[in-house]
Amino acid sequence: MSAQEVGITKQEQREEVMNYRQRLTDKELLDKSMEIKKKLFELDEFIEAEVIMFYVDFRNEVKTEFMIKEALNDGKRVVIPISQVEDRSLLLSELKDYDQELETGTYDILEPREEYIRPVEHSELDLVTVPGVAFDEDCNRLGYGGGYYDRFSAGLDPDVDRIALAFEIQIVDQVVTDEHDLPVDKVLTEKRVIT
Numbered sequence: 001m002s003a004q005e006v007g008i009t010k011q012e013q014r015e016e017v018m019n020y021r022q023r024l025t026d027k028e029l030l031d032k033s034m035e036i037k038k039k040l041f042e043l044d045e046f047i048e049a050e051v052i053m054f055y056v057d058f059r060n061e062v063k064t065e066f067m068i069k070e071a072l073n074d075g076k077r078v079v080i081p082i083s084q085v086e087d088r089s090l091l092l093s094e095l096k097d098y099d100q101e102l103e104t105g106t107y108d109i110l111e112p113r114e115e116y117i118r119p120v121e122h123s124e125l126d127l128v129t130v131p132g133v134a135f136d137e138d139c140n141r142l143g144y145g146g147g148y149y150d151r152f153s154a155g156l157d158p159d160v161d162r163i164a165l166a167f168e169i170q171i172v173d174q175v176v177t178d179e180h181d182l183p184v185d186k187v188l189t190e191k192r193v194i195t
């Protein structure tokens with residue numbers, strides 16, 4: 001579905017859904033994120049995954065801090081992205097201690113401090129959690145407009161599971177897409193699993 005067919009632009013859809021999401025209270029954000037965590041940790045592909053890429057949440061995204069900590073406790077290897085603004089790519093780094101290793105980085109997103117950057121190859125990943133602004137029931141995704149995850153996903157082996165985490169209010173009838181946009185494999189919300 002092109003922007004023209006939906007009748008609004010990516011930027012308009014972004015602003016509309018970000019406005020909805022802005023209205024969630026801290027308690028709602030936390031409670032819903034816990035429900036989403038439960039669904040993620042029950043997925044077979046998550047249970048089987050050894051190396052998992054998590055985003056580190058910012059703005060009013062589904063919270064991942066407690067997911068990252070529990071995954072580390074469970075013995076998973078956790079990888080987080082570092083935004084490379086020059087070419088809008090993601091550098092991957094293994095995280096071992098959430099509380100000790102992070103500092104505020106690009107876009108005010110937490111990133112590893114220099115001495116804790118431990119580069120990881122794309123080919124090592126088993127599962128990727130994907131952030132976003134809006135999703136639809138066909139698993140299409142709208143992000144913040146950097147194209148980071150589309151460019152990153154295009155270079156991933158197709159058998160790496162890409163699982164989006166979103167609040168139900170981020171699900172729209174139709175996401176405005178273009179030819180670069182790659183759908184995710186699943187979208188988890190506090191209410192359901194969209195495949």
Ligand SMILES: Nc1nc2c(c(=O)[nH]1)N(C=O)[C@@H](CNc1ccc(C(=O)N[C@@H](CCC(=O)O)C(=O)O)cc1)CN2
Pocket residue numbers: 055056057058061081082083090107109131132143144145146147148149
């Ligand atoms: N938590 C988290 N980490 C992430 C992402 C994400 O969506 N969530 N990204 C996912 O890719 C990358 C960062 N992508 C970003 C892309 C744009 C903007 C941003 O501030 N954009 C401007 C508008 C730019 C425009 O419209 O041209 C803005 O929103 O004000 C922020 C992050 C990597 N790390």
Ligand SMILES: Nc1ncnc2c1ncn2[C@@H]1O[C@H](COP(=O)(O)OP(=O)(O)OP(=O)(O)O)[C@@H](O)[C@H]1O
Pocket residue numbers: 010132141142143144145146147148149150151152154180181
């Ligand atoms: N695989 C790709 N190769 C080259 N350019 C791309 C690719 N994917 C996206 N782009 C370009 O990046 C820009 C932003 O894309 P888009 O608006 O889809 O970002 P987004 O998915 O909303 O953002 P993000 O992934 O950072 O959350 C667009 O100009 C788009 O053409």
